[in-house]
Structures are given as C-alpha cells and as structure tokens.
Amino acid sequence: MKNNIDEHIDAWRKEIVTDLQALVRLESVAGAAAPGAPFGPGVRAALDFVLSRARAMGLVAKDVDGYAGHVEFGQGHEMVGILAHLDVVPAGEGWTHPPFGGEVVDGRLYGRGTVDDKGPVIACLYALAALREAGFRPVRRLRLILGCDEEGGSWESIKHYFSVEEKPLYGFSPDAEFPVINAEKGHLWFRVEKEWPKETRGNDPSILAAEGGTRPNVVPDRCRLVLAPGNRKEKFRRALQTADPNLIVMEAGENLQVEARGRAAHASLPEQGENAIGRLFTALAQVAEWLPAGQAEAVRFLAEASRHDGTGLGIDQRDEVSGALTVNLGTLAWDATRLVGELDLRYPVSLEGDQLVTALRERMATWNLKMEVKHHLPPLYLPADHPLVDKLLLVFREKTGREAKPLAIGGRTFACALGTGVAFGPVFPGRPELAHQADEYIDLEELILIAKIYAAAMVALAG
C-alpha cells in the first residue's frame, strides 16, 4: 500500500503544482481584522481556498472562527496533529519573479510562501488525500491544522484554536528543516531600564543620547552616540579611536558624535553577526571613569551585556544536547531621562527558565537596572529515542536514503504550539534557507518528495 500512496501523489503532480500556484497568488500577509477575518481578507481567502480544496477531495474540513482551520482524515479516539500556517511575511525587495505570481521556471515554483509554509500545506493536503485514496485506515485521526498568524509571533490563531479544539496526542510542524528538530532552546526576551537623576550637568563630560538596533531578535548593525566631552574632546576622540579604529568619531559643534557599524544576524546565532552597540560601548568603557558615576556604570553594563556568550552577565552555560546559551543586546535607546535596552536570550534545554530569570533579576539589580520580562517561551526537547523522533527519522532515512540525526536549534518553530511536537522539514539538509528571502522558491521535484515523506510520516504516526 505504501507504494500505492506514492503513486497517487505522482499522479497528482499537475494538481499539486496548480493548487500551490493558486495559493501563492492569494497574498496572505496577516493584517487588520475584517468581519469574519481576524487576520484580514488575504489570510481569510487562503484559509477558504485550502478548506474548499480539502472538501473537494472528500476530506473533512473545518473553519474555526476564521482564526484557524483544520483538515481531518480517519477515525480513532486519539489524534495526530500536523501544524502548518497560511500567513506569509510581506514580499520585501529584490525579487526577480513576481512574489505573488506563482511562476514556474526551470522546475522551480517561485513566490512568497512556497517554502514557508504554503508548499508544505499543499504537500500535507495531498498526502492526506493520497492516504484516503489508497484506502489507508489509521488507528488515530490525522489532522492538518492551519494557523493564520505564525509570522507575527503572537500565535493568536493557534491559541484560539486550542482553546476550542482538542490537542493532538503528538505531532509535527512542517515549517523548518529535515531531518527532525527535537531541541529548541528556551527563549527569553527582556527589557532593562534605568532613569537618570535630574542633575544639572555643568561642563563635565556626559552622554547626551545613544541609540542602536531595531529589534531585540536581530543583532544590531548600527549604533550612534552623542557625547558632550567637556574639556576632554581630543582625549575622548583619541581614546575611542585607539580602542576601536573602526569607530567613526565626528565633531558636531561642541559635541562628539560616535558611530559604530556591525553586522546583522538572527539573535539565535549572534556569533554570526557583530554587535554595533557592543562595539561602541566596549570602546567607551575604557574611559568610563571620565563620565558621571551613573553613566559610567551603564556604559560598563552595555559593554558586558553585549558579549554574546553570556560571560559578561555571568550566565554562560551550555549542555550536550543544545549547545551554548546566547545573548543578544538588540536595542538601546538612551536620552536625557533614561536608558532602555532589550535583550534576547536563547538558553540550553537543560536549564530551568525560572531560575535563570531569578538570577538575571538579581544581576540587573546589582547594575541598578529595572528588569521586565516581555516574553518567555521555555525550551522544547524530546529525547532522540522518543517514538515521535524515532519514527520520523526512520521515515526520512527510508524516503531519502540519507543518514539522519536530530537537530538542536536556537530558533523557535511552530512545533512548540503542539505540546508534544517536533519540526519536520520541509528544507533538506544542505539546501539554502529561502524563507523570508527574495525569490523564495520550491523545487518541484522536492515538493513531490516532500508530499511522499509527509504521507509516510502520517502512516508511521497514525497507523
């Protein structure tokens, strides 16, 4: 019967491509709510399209208040969930193919969402249809759950969905990489704040303003500072340029303007970037004693907090399974009244999140900083010998003939919304990461293989 399933998928090759093209043409960037469309008309149209295709295939389809939906196949008390999403990030710049055109060129289907996550949605839809057509009788129900706001990060669609629908026994999310991601580091995003005492400055050196970064989860590639140098203008200039020849130090009237450039990277891989805030304040920390005590303390803090391995905050930790804790000092806003900074931490799966938060609170207090946790998502970890991981790895090996070991990452995937879940595909090892990029595409040969892998995974988990 297994081959029979694959034969159905092969026979539907044309329909798979046509349906993915139609879905890509629906510009489903989540936006302002409209009646019956909590995430806007684009996402609503994408949800309607997939649900109506599912019904036409003889599958059960349900719209859950426009927040999300599902396509179900089979009978059984328990349910296996496959969690995907229909919203996409905006097209952005730099495309050589229309981002919502669904063009096929040289065996590739181009468009926003082809990999993330519409290609996988269509692959899973046809996998379910193939199981049905082949007469597969699962002992657990299989449910393709369609989220509508994965990209925004708040996941309201799935929170609403699971507040009214049952939770799966376990499942996977086809929204990352093959072979299987079984460990996702904990994610902590927090804000620190310090207010400046109202004091008149006189002619002593002082920082007037500083700003850097755009978002906590991106390594900042730019930081700027305005310094009133008092009678130490030349000394500051020389000290800063000696400490870091790459700093740009300019005169701006009485003041000095200092600029640092870095290299942007995702906060889960801060070692691939270069933190511009860190660069500027590490240089400035060398002459911090020339500044008022409160400012000097803040400068030293920013220099320490920008070290991506956490040594500056005394929280450097690592484990075998998921590697090292990482820190990204992502944003800084410093003006006449206060300093506000945002940090993004990814911590190893073996660490206890609440203990880490307590330790950080104590640490921030020693720097005279107020700390506020903005977002905390505990780690996700299933041991390599968990049946879910084991079965999916086996499917991947069988279908590709490739060796496969589970992966640990610092990013977060939709899988953690499943409870017991892992990320499984659709990007093959060694293939470029195209999600959120210009000219996102899916290779059509791979799309068919992905559908076969997902069908086999469904058999393995529900059979």
Ligand SMILES: [Zn+2]
């Ligand atoms: Zn995605």
